[in-house]
Amino acid sequence: MPGMKRAPLLTLLLALGTPDAGARVRLGEALPAHPWAEAGREVIVVYSHDCGDLGELWGAVMSAGLPVRAVNAEDVPAPAPAGLNVWRGAEATAFARALRVGTYPAVLLVRGGRVLNAWEGTFRGDLGITPGS
Incomplete structure (x- = not known):
């Protein structure tokens, strides 16, 4: 997508499952404190002002x-x-940092407060789910 930052090679390797103690967003990890009630399955978009046009996302x-x-x-x-x-605000930034988001925008597919899948700067529009399922 235009305007999206490219993930560095290390982030890409980590996203593909290369083990590392300092890994970025980890699948299965519980979300840090946040202000909303969990809703079973949900999508979280973590972004910043310099992401460019996120219309397609x-x-x-x-x-x-x-x-x-x-x-x-x-x-x-x-x-x-x-x-x-x-x-x-500061709490939203702390949330992103506690998740170890390395590249914005980051799209997280979450179920029961745990990260099922994560895309850091690479989301192409497919969450891998059937709408309504």
Whole structure:
């Protein structure tokens, strides 16, 4: 997608499962403290002001039929689609850092408060689920 930062090689290798004690977002990991009630399966988009145009990304996650959480990290306000309650400020940035997000935007597929899948700067619109399932 235009405007998305490219993941460094190390982040890509970590995302593919290369073991490392300092790994980025880990599958199965519980979410850090956040302000919303968990909703079974949900999508969390962690982004910053310098991600560029995220129109396609927002369209893809909004069409998945799951609750979408917007986390605007790094203390500079950036827009999200109308109707989304955006979490901003120091706590949102702390959330992203506690998850060890390495590249924005990051899209997390979550179930029961645990990360099922994560895309850091590489999301192409497919969450790997059937909408409504």
